[in-house]
Amino acid sequence: MDSVILRTATRYLLPLLLLFSLFALLRGHNEPGGGFVGGLVASTAFVLYAIGCGVKSARELLMISPRRLIGVGLLVAGISGIIGLLASGVFMTAQWSTRDFPVVGKLGTPLLFDIGVYLVVVGVTLTIIFALAEGEE
């Protein structure tokens, strides 16, 4: 799979796809999208990059180990639930900001939760694919 075209294409595709994934994540509450779709798109971006440029450089680009990403994502999701527990006494009760933000609309713990989902999905997918790709070396 050592193709110059693919390598170049993925290099340009990566930022685009990542941007789209963030967009899908943030808009998810109102339009089709969300943490899952966003996370999957982002991982696809990295997977394509890994196919084009190798797993090693994909890892370098990601900077953080995908396994750690999983831990962080779970923690973020967990914390978003616990915020609700602390604030209202019931686990996962949504807490919202009072004013609107551009693109996203209101900020709230469900969004935080969705970010956690996003991180977990990226971490999981990349852990799996990287482990498989490297396992055969």
Next chain:
Amino acid sequence: MIGAVLAGFIAALFAPWIHRAARGWAGWLIALVPAGLTLYFGAHLERLAGGETFSAVYAWVSSLGTDLAFRLDGLGALFALIISGVGALVIIYGGGYLKGDPQLGRFYAYVLMFMGAMLGVVLADNLITLFVFWELTSISSYLLIGFYHSEADSRASALQALLVTGTGGLAMLAGLVLLGQATGTYTISEMVTQPQAAQSSSLYGAILVLVLLGAFTKSAQFPFHFWLPGAMAAPTPVSAYLHSATMVKAGIYLLARLSPVLGGTDAWQISVTAVGGVTMVLGAYVAWRQVDLKRILAYSTVSALGMLVFLLGIGTEYAVKAALTVLLAHSLYKGTLFLVAGALDHETGTRDVTRLGGLWRAMPWTGTAALLGAASMAGLPPLFGFISKEVFYKAAYDAPDLAGPLTAAAVTGSVFMVTAAALVSLKPFFGARLETPKHPHEAPPSMLLGPVVLAGLGVLFAFVPSWVAEYGIRTAVEATLNHAAEIELELWPGLNVVLLLSLLTVAAGLAVYALRVPLQPWADRVDLGARVGPERGYRVLLGGMLWTADRQTRILQNGYLRVYLMTIVLTTVALTGYTLLTRADIEGVWRLPDARFYEIVVVALIVVAAIVVTQVQSRLAAVLALATVGYGVSLLYIMFGAPDLAMTQFSIETLTVVLFVLVIYRLPRFATLTNRAARLRDALIAASAGVLMTSLVLILTADTSRRHVTTFFSENSVLLAKGRNIVNVILVDFRAFDTLGEIIVLSVAAAGVYALMRLRPERERREALPETRATVELSAMAEADPPAEPQAADSGR
């Protein structure tokens, strides 16, 4: 009273320590517990004779109607005295018999535990509590029969005894529960006051059979008797105690105890008398033809137990009196003889009567005890055995029905008992002196005390029969019958038919003894298969069970994943399909196809791709066809208002293809491994599941007006949850808990993949295939669990 029962268990806990501390004196020391109990129960005799009873109730498992209820009455006291008294002698005896054995501490513990359990049985006033102790005696017996656990024979005998008595015990449990149901109480003393409750119940027959099964197995009645000779694998003091004096009499106790509730009916009389009679005759007949001292005694015990059951079956006041008298006499003389046999074995190194002879000089005390015991067993005056034989004959002779045949049976059994008695006493001690493996000495004091005391009591009781009658037998009979009774025992009843029968019995018995060698070939011919029959049945049953177990497991758990899958699919289809056809009204209008062209195209694409998956030979083609199905499904999602699903399905499909390619790359090509018939069969099974699912969908889509919670989501998504994409709002807010679980699943899956790829057993790299028989190094073992040991491949097809 609970203290008396628990004393044995508590002492059992400490026995090994006492043994370690006191060494040779431990037996004498530990025997203080049962000796103390003997005094304790003895002290109650006076007041029991005065008509009092003693009871104590402690709440226990009230939810299941089980209280620790104990009640000391005459019957219980008679048994309790035998249990604790013989127990004390046996423990002292055991200290000598097993001197130097590393397991002696355990012996004390088990015997004490048994004693506690046995006392529990005879004192319990609650059926379930009685059963609890009953089972504990079985397990103590198991541990004691298997005392010489290195011997395969001991282990097999222990198991046999446990299985036979245990099975009977479980039947009895069912019987006792039914009895409790029928009478409305589990308290025995209450039950006894209303016998009609059980006997008029429709369950009476079942109760009787089940309870009798328990009693008969425990008391070694034909055809369950064979475990008792097997139990002789136990150390001799154990045989004397459990398998002669006490545990085997638990069944007798139960029959006596429940006779007011269950007895008196024709069914009771016929079955109990018949079983007892057959056991009595058979046991005695087999006894005299043994050569092993302990086996002679074991079969004669079987016979004596049969005698007791026989008497309880007759069930008259006199028969009950006879039963309890015989019981007392038997405990004394049989205990003596077992302990003598043990001493002979211990001192000479053999129990084979053909190799024993002329030992009187070497072992005069033992010999005296043996003679007294045997004379009592043979029913010679002036011994207590004579008195018991007299009342026994009289009970049979006076039986209300069939007195003739019953008396004949009683006499026949007794004749052979006399022979057996002669065999164990005359043969070893008199006649020509035979060489034995060990040079014989008189037994040590610890081993003489038991036989001498028991034999002495046999003499003593014969001279104070009225005292025994007043304090031992009468109260017990009254407790058994639940009404007052007049009891007399006499050493010399005067010249009558019964006495003549006794004389005849002794003469015939001695004649058989004298002629035993010439009679042997004849006897072999009349073997009746009694000894082999039921035991062979046991073996066939056990073997059959093992065979069935093995076979069914090989068939069910056959190792073929596809067969497992097939079974599960067929079970699902059969159960669901059957239920659908029989329990549900299938109706409703099936919507006519209103599909649009492009929808039909997508549907056709999916169907074709799915079928292609099953047919292609190339792995890559299969993966691509699978992906086509996946993309097709995501098209369906987008067409029918589920963009989120479509996007998710689409991106996951893409990643899945990458995954498959990464993995399948290294896997082998497809090969067609099954033949056409198997493929057709599988296709039919799979199709049946498909048809079921299609039908379900058709039935269920007929009515989709059941949305119940959806309205809440659509109404509140924007207002309360501040999101317009309802699916996403459900995922991150309304049902975010699901999503939390979901990302955990993902995380674990990732961790799993990572671990599978990176964590491999070290030796896998070295060996292409693991060896078939693992030789596990100790060092590796101590460090970590080894892989499962592969077993020899002996069931492969």
Next chain:
Amino acid sequence: MEVLLAVVIGTLYATGLYMMMRRSIVKLVIGLALLAYGSNLLIFTINGVTRGAPPIVPEGAVQPVEPFADPLPQALILTAIVIGFGVQAFTLVLFKRTYQSTQTDDLDAITSTEQSGKLKLPDMSRRGS
């Protein structure tokens, strides 16, 4: 339309199970995937298919316009799809490792954990004489 979808679902279940009952590890995992599609589509279909009309509230409105697809089954299926993905990835790797370890792709040969030990009958014959 439901009739067609019902046929699709039946086909997916049938082909999935058929593939699982082959003797090949790879076919087994493909069969599992087909089964997953089948059950997702089943939930989707029986809970009402509605052309177009995703369950999204138009901007400015507070409620979606009827008729709209039931969002709950969609959320459930989405969860199931994602869970299925994770499980499938693990399964795939597990099967691959099994193949590497056993050196065979033939499921019928993968039975080493299954043999029942032979049992000897307790020997009673030595007793009695």
Next chain:
Amino acid sequence: MNVLLLLPILIPFLTAVSALIFWHNRAIQRRLNVMGGIAHPLAGIALLVAVWREGIQATQIGNWPAPFGITVVADLFSAIMVVMTGLMGLIVAVYSLGSIDARRESFGYYPLLHTLLMGVTGAFLTGDMFNLYVWFEVMLIASFVLMALGGHRQQLEGALKYVTLNLMSSALFLTSVGILYNLAGTLNMADLSVRLSNGAVDSGLATVLAVMFMVAFGIKAGLFPLFFWLPASYHTPPIAITALFSGLLTKVGVYALVRIFTLIFVQDIDYTHTLMLIIAGFTMVTGVLGAVAQTEVRRLLSFHIISQIGYLLMGLGLYTELALTGTIYFMVHVIIAKSALFLVSGIVQRVAGSYDLKHLGGLYRARPGLALLFFVPAMALAGLPPLSGFWAKLALVRAGLETTEYLIVAVSLGVSMLTLFSMTKIWAEAFWKDRPDPDRPFAPLRHRRELVVPVIALAALSVILGIGAEPMLALARDAAAQLLNPAGYIEAVLRGAA
């Protein structure tokens, strides 16, 4: 009270996540493991006390009213099961410290262990059918990984079958949940109970669905003829994992059966519960015969799991208060006794070098303490009085006789005899018999404290549960009464709902 319901789920969650974050630090992971292991049962006990004192507890996740959001709810049965989960978690967590190798530890063993506990706890506490599916999946994936972790050939082979057959069950479960939503329009169990009992749902179709659920959960519970995955795989992972699985996984399947067949599917008891009795009988018999045919201790014990499941199902099938009391008490008893036996067999293997009866022997003389530690739970399992198994058996037998289901009672008593037979087989072969290879010395037991203390705790519990059976039985009876009168459960869940 909401926090009490959440803690048993959150504690293992946070333990697992923290351990995941400290992936490379075994020492911290081990410490977290113990802390989480202790906190979990404590939280469970707190919950049980609350339910005992104040009645059924429920909370709505995200504060969305039932039946729209997800309800977490604990009645006595749930709370008992949560306590047992925490207890088993603690026992196995400690035992693992001494028995799991460093390599497994550094590949996520502890996070996986606690994730499994979280999944199990979640399944016991959720009041929502789909959420139950999710927790099942959490539990399953964690068990998949634990089973395969280490990558030995036998583990992989076992895991292959385990995974495949359990995924079948999941697919069927998911399908059934979809159909359930179609039929009733709700996923909340209490709401389902209401809607299925008030005629809103076609009862014939509900019965069909009930049977589908019975099969789906039946696979997880290991019922006849769906149990194949269990004997194929349970003996392959390290013994600590086997013990945990044996204690909890099939029990979750049984829990789910009990829950739905007391709360939701009670519209055609004659049919469904009779079917259950038939299956229960076959499960008991085939399981115990399977055990009888084994000589490998772990396989033998694995088959016993199946047999015991038959007893649990028998109580549900009889469907009286006493019968359900029996099931619940039996569940507690069997979790303890069976795990103890597995853990003891692990010690035996360490000392004597094998799990195979053919190679074992001589332990009675050489290791009397170990013999006692085996004997107590073994006899408890065989139902010997006055140990825990006896009361469980007695309750079921009584319930069966009271409802005149004589056949199943006879079968259950026969099976208990065979159970005793197979326990004495281990006893006679591993302990009584002389060592077949007297030249091979017994190995000294390393990590004695971590290995022996949990087993002693379990054996002691088995004795206490037996001799002091009354408190637990009374608790089980109250739990059974709650199950038979779902009104309280429904009220607690739907309280304040529209």
